[in-house]
Each structure stands twice: as C-alpha cells, then as structure tokens.
Amino acid sequence: MMISALVLPRESDRKRAAFGRGSQARPMRFDLGRSALWTFVVLSAFGTGWGTTIKTENSVAADRTLDQAATLVELSDRSGGFCSIVGAADLELAEAFVRLGAFQVHLLCPEERICRQLRRKAAERAIADRISGQTYSGGALPYTDNLLNLVVVESSGIWSKQDAAAAAAELFRVSAPLGTILLRWSAADGGPGRAIADQLRKLGAEPLQANAALAGSWLCFRKPWPDGIDEWTHYLHGPDGNAVANDRVVGPPVHLQWVGPPLWLRSHESDSSISTVVTARGRIFYICDEAPISLRGPYPLPDKWSLIARDAFNGALLWKVPIRRWGWREWKPSWFTPRPGDFPLDIRKRLVAVGDRVYVTLGYDAPITELDARTGRILKTYDGTEHASEILYVDGTLITSAPVGEPLRLQVLAIDAATGRIRWRSQKVYRGTTVDYYRWTAMHGKVPVPKKIYPAPNLATDGKVIALIDGPQLVGLDFQSGRELWRADFPLDERDQTAGRIRSQGNLWNGTMILADGVVLHASPYKLAGFDATTGRLLWSQPKAYIGHLWYEWKEVFVVDGLVWTWDANLVREPLETPGGQDSARQKGRRRRKQTSLFPAFVNAYDLHTGELKKKVPLGPIFKTHHHHRCYRNKATVRYILASRRGTEFVDLNRGEHTVHNWVRSTCHVGMMPANGLQYVPPHPCQCYIEEKLSGFYALASDSADWKPESDSSASRLVRGPAYGEGRDGPAPDPDADWPTFRHDNRRSGATRASVGERAERVWQTSIGRKVSAPIAVADRVFVALVDEHGVVCLKADSGRHLWSYFVGGRIDSPPTYARGRLLFGSTDGWVYCLRASDGALVWRFRAAPAERLVGAFDQFESAWPVHGSVLVRDDTVYFVAGRSSELDGGL
Known part of the structure; x- marks a missing residue:
C-alpha cells in the first residue's frame, strides 16, 4: 500500500470560491501545509481507483470551523478587512478567517496565559503576521472608532448583564459603517448575549437574517451607514463636478485612523505615482505605481502600475489588479514632469466607484472595464470605449468621451452599465480643450512636447444635461438622447488669453465645470x-483673480446649500519676514530681495441663480506665507474648504474659525479626499515643510466624541513577569567583541573595534521568519526581531540553533537592546518589554502608550502610539518614545 497526502475539495472551499478573487487580482493565501486540515487518502499500489478517506477528529472539527467561518464571512459581505474576536479561547476560528480571505484578526483573550499560547500557535502555523492579540477583561474596547469590519463575540460572559448597554455601545462604536457584529448565543445561555443584542437594536444596528447553519447559535447585526458621512465616487466627488462632500464629520485632523503604503512617491520630477483616488461603500480605490523609488529617469526600467483596493476605515489591502500600459511612456517622450503640466489632466477622471462596482480604464488607451469592488474580478469590458478620456456614472448610465478623427475631436457616448449597450453617440464631435496642459513650457522654457495627450471635454452632468467644452464655447447635451441642446460663449476676460504666459487662442481653460440645481x-x-x-x-458673472504661484487657486469653486463659494478677486500683498536657516544661507553673498505674499483676504459666497454676493468670510493671515500653493485642486465639505496653500487650511464656512495644518499635504495633481468622515492624504514627494512630513498614505480623523480613554496610573501600566525581581546575572557586553544594540552603541555609530579576517566563510544558515531585523550579538548568543510576525528570537552564535522565542502584540521594527542579562525592546502594540536574555522569560512590560487604542497600520493592528524596537539603555534607565507625529493623538 502507498499512503499519500492530498487536499480534497470541500464545501467550505466552494463557499470560499463564491466570494474569492478573480485570477487577475491578488491571490488569497490558503496554506494548508501547517494547519492540520489535510485529508489522507489510501491508494492501492496495484490499481488506479480511489481508496478510503480517513479523517482525524481534529480535521473534522477544523472542517466544521472552516464551514462556519465561510458562512460568517459570506454574511458580512466582505472579502477582507479587520476582524476582532472577543473572548477568544482558541485559534481555530481566527485561522479560518485568515485562510478564507484578506483578513487581519485581533484576539481579545480572557487570560494572559491564553494570549501567549495563541500568539505562539500563530507563529508555529506561519500566520503570526495575520493574527495578533491581547488580554481583555471588559470595559472600553481597545480600538479606534469605526475600525472593524467584523466583530465576533465568541463569549459574551466577559460582560455582566448590567454591562449590556455599555458593551453594545462599544461594539457599535468600533464597528466600521456596514461592519458586521456577530454574537455567539444559545437559548440556554444565561449570559448577557440577548441583552446586548437588544441594546444593539436600540443603537440602530440592523438585524441580519442568519441562514440555517447559523440560526440558533449566532445573533447577527450590521452597522448602518451614518447620515453624517459621505462617499467620494468620482475625482471631483460626483458626476456633477462639484468637489464638495456632504460630510459633517470631516474636520481638522487630530487622530490617526490608518496609514499604509506607499511611504514615498517615486520622484518629485516625474509624473505622480498616484493618478487618482475614489471611495464607495467603505472601500477606497486608487491607481498607483509601486516600482522602486528614485529610479525614474532616462532608464529602461519598467513602472509597476496597479489598481489597488483597500478598506476605507482601516486600510487593509483587499486586492490589486495590474495596469500594464500607464504612465509617462504612454503620452510623452520624456520622464521629466514639472509640477503644473505636460501630462493628461483628465487622467484623474478615469476611475469611478459606485456601490459594489468599479469602472476604470486598465491602460491609457484601454476601454472601460467594470470590476467587482469586493474581489477585483473583471466583470465586463465595454466595446467601443477605447481611448476613453473621462468617465461619469449616473443611475446605471456611463457617460464618456473618446477621441476620433484627425485632427482629434471628441465624441460623447452614453452606455448602459449593466448590459454594455451603447445607448447613444453624440451626432457632433467636439474640440474639448488643452489649455492648461503645457504651463511649464510657457513659464520656464522648452521641454519635450507630449506626443499623445487627448483634448479634455471637462464633462459634468446632473442626470438631465451634460455640459462640456468645445474650444471657445460651452455646450449642453440632452442626457437621454445626446442631442445638442445649446452652445454658449463664455465671457472671457481679456487677461484670460495670456494668463500664466499661456496663449489660449480664445479656447476655454480646463477649469471648473459644475452642474447644480x-x-x-x-x-x-x-x-x-x-x-x-x-x-x-x-x-451672471463675477470677476476672479489669477495668482501665478497659486497654480490651482482659480479653479476653486464650490456649491454648498445654494451658495457658490470662491476666493475674493481683490488680493492683498504684504511683506514677509525672511526666515532663517536655509533661506538665509541662500542669500549670503548677494543682495536680499524683499519678499512679499499675495493672497485673498476673503472667501465669498454668491447666490447660485443670480450671482448676488451673499456672504464674505474673512480669512485673516492663513494664506500669508512663502512658496506656492500645493500642486493640486482643493476639495470641500459642507462645513469646510480644505485649502492647500501650505499644507491643509481648514476654512470654516460657518463660523470663520480657520485652522492651519502645514504638516498635512498630499499627492501632486491628485490632492486630498474628504470622505467617510475622514481626510485621506496620499503621500507626496516634496521636501517642503520636511520637519513634520507624514510618510505614507494616511487617513486622518477629527476629534472623536465617542472614544474616551480609561483613566489609569503608571502602576497599572506596569505588568510584572515571572522573572521580575531576579538579579541581573548576564554578562556585560564586550565593546570590542559584541554588538549589543542597534548600530552597535548608543551613539548609533555602526562601528566596532573588533577585527575580522579578509575572507568570510559561511558557518551556518537558518530560516526563522519572513522579515528579519538586523541582529545583535552578545557572547555566544544572537538576537533578532521577526518584524511582521511580532517576535524576538535567540539563536546560538556558533551553530544557529534556536534557543528560545517570545511573541508580543505587534510588529518589532528593529533589533532589541541587550543590557546586563536583560533584553529590551519596543513594539508597535505600544508596549516596552524586558526579557531575561538567557531563556526569554518576561521580567516586565510597560505600556508606553497613554491608552489602549489600536489603529490600522500597513495592514496590521498597531497602537496609535507605537514604540520602535531599538530602545536606548543608559545607566540602568530605558529611554523610548511612543507615538507617530507631534501633531497626532496628543503628540509623542
């Protein structure tokens, strides 16, 4: 007889496939090699027939858990995101969630002992980068608001019946909009499960109909979409071109919601690495070049463009779809792109997300494609939409334009989004406009002329009329038929002909186009x-003011509650104080020139239908500063204009209480996105205001009225381990032979007096994790951190033999520090740990974070106040910093 190990398809696998990804999307990880989910089959050595299936008790239980998890995930309507299991006593359900999709799972364990066991099991099963955990005994849940897509309460006994209202409020608070709350329950359960469910209903949670597999064992709820927040489905919010979110929650940034990649854009001197960003139904979508940074230029190195989907409330990666023909090579001969122009301005209008559908051109000249927003699976490609330049979506209809003929003209198309049928094509073709494309050439000299940039129609629609540009005129088309309704001359100012030294030749600028009421x-x-x-x-018409160094200022027009908001045309010029440091050094040896700032003193509101001035809000000195406006259009909500003169200026339209946030700035040409109650800030490649630059893709929240930290003392933040109070018996590091901390010493010199031979030979090699930190070495021990798997490992220096390992609640981003027999390190879970170096026993751990509040960070749970792994030890005192920015969550 011959025994082989095979994986057989099971019901849970079929359920998984039902909400899995298409072949073009990021594949799910479903590693059975370490999971006790194998099915053993006996095959006859003398025949080809199937033998008898033998299942262990563990594999049968694992199958049941996987089936149950698949049903729960299907009910949640999410293919990935952040999940919390409250009252977790084992790893099986968490592992099943990880195997089924792009889920990050956080365990709230009733005991420290259970927590340590589950962390170690996750490491043994190679899923510690997807599962983390901590102890929890009731009270406030350790998450920021609106973070979790799936909250599973395995045991509600952690609360009393008297706690039901508070527990329900916490479960509701930490759940993301459209998130799912699942309470394990039985009729014989005497705990608070039913009372918590009743309280969830009072809070507005929507009961979900459980299927037969869940009925009687789970109470299921969904958190509804709040009234006060809004989506952002098109580049300028909606198809009407009005870049205003109907969002009353977005406000001046105070808290981090999540941060993710990329940390940096590829180059300041080339086209932006992020082309556009939209969001719908709790997901965020963007087109991004993920090729290595600083390698752009006249090199034959390929870009790496993808359409990327993340969860909008925690940043979890959901899927990626590659885009093969995108970027500067598609439209010009030179990689060099000065900030203002010589790239397709309407490329930001190539991505639309509505509900569970995404519409995009997967290539510069590609047709429009429809994707499943949950999985990234391609559903259909629309014939006849090749070279589409802009996309609008209204009530099941796609509006686009495509270049035709020679010289290039634009034809407008209406397409049934469900069937792909072209409803109509415009009988006429239109010139669009290219004014505002070639600004740098006009301002600063010759650069290679783009070879294939299509005219921009600047489409906008309200579902009744479609407005667009036809050279020097505006045109209105009937939405239902495409018939031309009217064309009108725009009352250009004489100065419009040469603004910014650009000869418009009577054509309209690619600026504001809004349809409202x-x-x-x-x-x-x-x-x-x-x-x-x-x-x-x-x-009606009103004057505007063009300010050369405020490149996008003239495009800022916002309609809010029947008022048209824009900057006052009367500008103020005031002298600026010459700053010290770098600017002063530049002035040495030459005569200083008096610097001034030109800026609007008011933002005005005009009546939408008459143009009558209704309101003037003073701006004070918020725009009085050096340098130029950021290289992107501003956005707005019904409460604020998010201006970007320097970073982000929140212009308060109601009370005039403006705030300035120089440390928050975004991607050139794309800008920020206020939506979902958050301020989304893609990264930028500039060194402007480098002192407080945020590196990464950020989602920032205003001050929370719901989350309140629980009061505690320094004593309650200190947890003593089994090795606490024992003497320090380890050797002191030898400065000439050992390497006891990051970069050798407290000066981080990276140098040692030890001598090494001229020829190096490998003594040993071992595989211990996916991403390993730099090592430290003392005496006969080597210590490393498993960065994404939350562990520290001790190896024998002469053989590489594994001696011990210790796992914590978050990433350890750099090597630990050795001091007098102790090993000390920080973690992104907000704690500092001290272990006995000989065997890894816990001496103590101290919560450096001021409170337990987890956020999303690079696809994992992290504290809002992380601690770098390499803490500094001097004279028996440990020094460390908790936090991310001086401006967020109370600072560092």
Missing part, C-alpha cells in the same frame, strides 16, 4: 459665470 458653472483664471442648464443663457 439647473445652473452650469464654469471658471477661467479671471472670470466665473453661471448659465441656465436648460437653455445655455448667461445668468
């Missing part, structure tokens, strides 16, 4: 005008 709004650098959307009749 029967009015078409368009802006040039020096004029703002409103037209009747039905007839094209000019209703």
